[in-house]
Amino acid sequence: MSNTHRVSKAYVPVIAFKFSRAWLVLLLLYTLGPLTENVGAGRIVPFVSNGVLIGGGVLAILLICLLFAWFSYLRISWKLEGEEVYITKGIIKRVNKRIPVSKIQSVDMIESIPERMFSVATVKIDTAGGEGDDGKIPCLSKTEAAALRSAIFAIKNGTIMAEEFASEPAVSATSAAPVQRIMEANTMYRMPVKNLIFTGISSSKTILFAFVLIGGISQIFQIFQGTDLYEKLADTLLGLAVPILVALVLVFLVVSWAVSAIGIMINNYGFTVKNAGAKVEIEKGLLEHKTVSIEKNRIQEVRIASGFIRKLIGYAEISVKTATLKVQGDGGNGKNDDVIGLKIIHPFIKISEVDYFIKELLPDFAGAPKVFDALPKRAHFRSVRRYLIWTIASIVICTLTSALIMHFAGGPTYVEFLLGHPLLFIAYIIPTLWAALTGYLAYLGKGLAITDSFISIKSGAYGRTTSIVPRRKIQIAICSSNPFQRMKNLATIKGTTGAHAFLPLMDVEKSTAEDFLEWSIKVK
Amino acid sequence: MRQEPDKLLSKKMAGVWRLRGILGTLFTGILLVLPSAILTNLTAFPDIFLWIGVAVTAAIFLVFVAILPHIWWTHFKYAITDDEIIIKRGIFIVEHTVVPMIKIQYTDTSYGPILRLFKLASVKVMTAGGTEEIPGQLLAEATEMRDRITDLVKLVKENV
Known part of the structure; x- marks a missing residue:
């Protein structure tokens, strides 16, 4: 593979289609109106001339895009040489990308619909901290794509093994059994x-x-x-x-x-999980076929989640978060980034089979605690109150706005109106009851379990999310408390792994939170 | 917790925050006062808005220049031990952060124009899960702290 490769010729139509798609849709949107108007009014001549004009426009767009795709095709090439992947592309701004195989986190194979028509695939190379489309090689023939993937993994496995045996022998079950790495991937689950x-x-x-x-x-x-x-x-x-x-x-x-x-x-469609030694391989998709591989020792967090309906029928979804080394950026204490980079490894599993599945697929996570401690009783009241405050605040705001509007519009005052329509009280009572119930259930749903090497956090009012984080993956541990929590001697525990923030847990006992900080820095 | 963080930032850091407060107040003051001042002078615009603008600016000045910088300074404590960096900060929401030494990828010191004016620098430690910052050390101290952390990090190194 060391010589330079071109991508498949199918690149030209596939990319032309991708470029032209947006333009064609725009053109259609802007011309549909006048066209239908003419037809509706029975004006045939302008209809035909409009039609010719639009046809010409479509042709011009297609031609330009094809030309563009052709030039772009001439410029794009790749090679795998000396444990590095080289990608060259770009018409005006030339990009020369060098990706050391050792930095590669995952190699995915994506087949979009136009690509499937020509039976080619895009190889997407993910690196730690990489951004954008730079690591994408589009339109490789499927055999070539598969060969590139396995070549990268072959190099990678070699280096990983060498590194691991040198620095930290027997850290995980996977490194203890190097034979497993070369083992053929065996299918864990194929979705019926x-x-x-x-x-x-x-x-x-x-x-x-x-x-x-x-x-x-x-x-x-x-x-x-x-x-x-x-x-x-x-x-x-x-x-x-x-x-x-x-x-x-x-x-x-x-x-x-x-x-x-x-x-x-x-x-x-066709969701398949394969256990390939050090990797988890996932294939899915009916129209766009995806092949994703996740390196097991890069997994930072495992999440088992079931929404309301799934919880009722006893099923859950398992996903993992892998390391995305974004060193730049803010302190990593952002609130919304705890769902970034979630990759589903099983979309629909019986809750009773979760433990077995994790034990088989991710043996490193098999020792995760299963018995959770409930939050202290004082947290119960806070949970209910937290939900109530927001509901009551929004009710008050709505009431005040309506009252003000009715006041300035003249006519009956809001109170008179309310007394005239007693059904409106439902709008006050139901959300309040709902909030109280949610607060109560949210309290019941929360739980914390810390063992020597894992922290498990459970939360959810109607659904349930369980997050398992190995201690050695925790990067920063934080215990925070607001004045109300301090009054009740409670605190929130949160933190980050290599995959950003993990699921935070509010209102644990302050001493527990401090133990958590202490626990996070234990060396072995 | 076996150790409560006890070290404070350089006292000069309050001055940095104060200067930042002054600049911020100037900026918001211009935004709040200038338009209404012009409008009041040129048209029959009621001058109550001008006075509200002046009052708000004065309040911002009082809070961000006179009161908060000192409180911020007293509410940022840290400690660097052989195993960890502990930071405790915040007035209302108190955050107690622990960065294990083994997780630190690299460290740096940096200073902008205002910090440079006060001959200060801030020390940043980067982990795979984010960055923590200890702002406002005397330049020499910051460099020393950075080197000390780097030395400690060298001893224990773990993968992500």
């Missing part, structure tokens, strides 16, 4: 169609998707605002009885749920 369907319909992302869809639809309505169509639609909607409106909303929710469920099924 029945489970695929359940994965789709039980995902809690579906509800989120409904909200996104609602946002999108309201956007479309804004575009049509002021037109006849909008007026008509608004009139019909307002004319409908309440039950019909409710039914419409329900139908809408069901449809959006079904669409998103199908999306998840397409993504997870």
Whole structure:
């Protein structure tokens, strides 16, 4: 593989398609209006001339993109030489990329739809702290892609073994059994169609998707605002009885749920987990086929999560976080980055089988604690109050705004209006009860387990997320407390691993949090 | 905890924060006062907005120049032992951070124009999981601290 390689000729149409896609959609959007207008008005001549113009436009776009793709094809080349991957690409700005194999975290194979038509694949090389598309080699023939992957892994395994035997012998089960590395990958799990369907319909992302869809639809309505169509639609909607409106909303929710469920099924089609010694290999996808490999000793955190529905039927999802060495940036105490870089290694597993699966696939994590300590009783009240405060605050804000609006609009005051419509009190009572219940369940759902080499944190009101972090992967340990927590002698424990923040846990006993700090720095 | 962090930053750091406060107050003051001052002079714009702007600027000055810098200084404590760097900081939310020496990838000292004016530097330690900073040491002390940390890190090295 040491000589320079070109990518497959399929690169030209695939990249041309990628470039032209956005432009074609834009062109269509802008021309559809006048076209349909002409047809509606029975004006054939402008319709034809418009059609010719649009056809010309499409052709021009395709031609430009093809030309661009061709030049880009001439410029792109790669080679694997002396334990380094070289990638050269770029028309105007030339990029010469050198990636030492030892820095490579994972090599993924992605086949997008146009690539599948030509049976080629993109090899995506992930390095620690790498950014952007620099490590991508698009459109390799599948045999070439597979050869490159195994060549990289072959070099990598060699160096890893040498390093590990030199510095830290017998740190993990994997390094103790080097034979396993060369062993053929054996399939741990291949998802049957029945489970695929359940994965789709039980995902809690579906509800989120409904909200996104609602946002999108309201956007479309804004575009049509002021037109006849909008007026008509608004009139019909307002004319409908309440039950019909409710039914419409329900139908809408069901449809959006079904669409998103199908999306998840397409993504997870043929989900296969393979145990390949030092690596976990995952294949999935119906339209876009993905092959992902995760190095076991780079795993920083294992998460077992089940949403409300999955918890009810006794299933969970297992994901892992791998090291992403982003040394630059802020203190790593960011709040939202605890979901960055999650890779699913099993989308739908019986909760009772989780332990076995982890023991077989990730033996390093087999010793994780299973018995959790509940939070102190004082945390219970705080949990309920935390949820209540936000709900009551938003209720108060809503009430005040409505009262103000009604005050300035004239007519009845808000209190009169409220007394006239006693059903409105439901809008006060239900969210409050809901918040109290959520706070109570959130308290019950939380738990902490610390053993010599692991910390496990459990949380979730209606669903359940368990996070397992090995002690030697913790980079920074933090115990923080706000004034209210200090009054009750409570604290929050959080921290970072090589994969950013792990799941934080609020309101543990202050002494426990301090023990956690002490525990995190123990050397062996 | 076997050791509460007890070392304070250089007393000059309060001066740095004070200077930053003054610059910040100037900036917000111009934004708040200037438009309403111009409007009040040229048009019949009510001058209450001008006075509100002046009052807010004065309040910001009081808080960020007179009060907070000293409190910030008293509320940042740290300790460097052979095994760890401990930082305790915060007024309302108190954060107690522990960086094990074995996790530190590299360290550096840096100073911007304001820190340089006070002959100070800040020491940063980088781990795979993020960066922690001890701001405001005398330059010589900061360099010494950086070297000491680097020496300690050399002794114990672990993989990510």
